[in-house]
Amino acid sequence: MLIAVVAAARAASTPVSQQSAVTEGRFEAAVSRCVKFSELVSCDAALSMKPNDPGLLVAEGDALLQLRRPGEAIGVYRNAVKTGAARDAVDLKIAAAQGQRRSVLDECETEAGASAERACESAWLPGAPDEVTVFKRRGLLLQNDNQAGASLDAYMAAARLAPRDRDVARAVVALSASTDRSDAPTLTARGAALMALGHPADAIPSLREALRVAPDYADAKARLRSAERAVASQRRELATVAAVPATPQESAAEADGVFSNEAPVTRSN
8 A cells, every 4th residue: 555655656746847758759659650650540649649730640641541541541631731731742642542542432332242331431531522422332232231230320421411312311211110229310310311201290200209318409309390390381281272162163073973874774773
């Protein structure tokens, strides 16, 4: 016990300069392994101590490219330029990453199985025009591989980007039912998908359940209000149609139908 107390006292009395030296040593070691060996873990460690450093971001992009993760690499390179890295040099790296991305994107779109799934993940580039396509393809591949939960996550990501895509909506509805997940984001995604498919009344139970699970979930609240308004609007339209009187022509047609003599002759005619 005494030894532990003494050790704690010594640690507490360690000069700040010594602690800074230790931190600096760890930082330099992480930078060295990041830059020299393109070690992604070391790049992450260095950036946690010095965020948004242009040189470290470029080195992290290089590490991602070596790991065949060009989509992420492009995003990191672009951030490096924003924080002050030399554009000309980084543009060359971005061009190389884009070439690699085209290759993995082709594999994502044309191949099947685990390698194609990994290719889709590697090709993903936030904000790219094909981002929804990548998520949809990955969702399909995962579904075919009997990974319903991961497939649902991919389709939910696609739905956030393309909320009116009916193919995505149908996939979300089907997979949310088969996985039987009951968390608020999934329930809300199911409600939103049913809305996109034109079934607001069916969406309401899922959205109410989402709020039962997470009463403060803002997205569920907003979508529930929208679904309830849509149902009320549908009811008003039906009531309006039912209240419109029939025209003379419609009445005559109905009368002709009721008293038609076109039916086969029987003893009761």
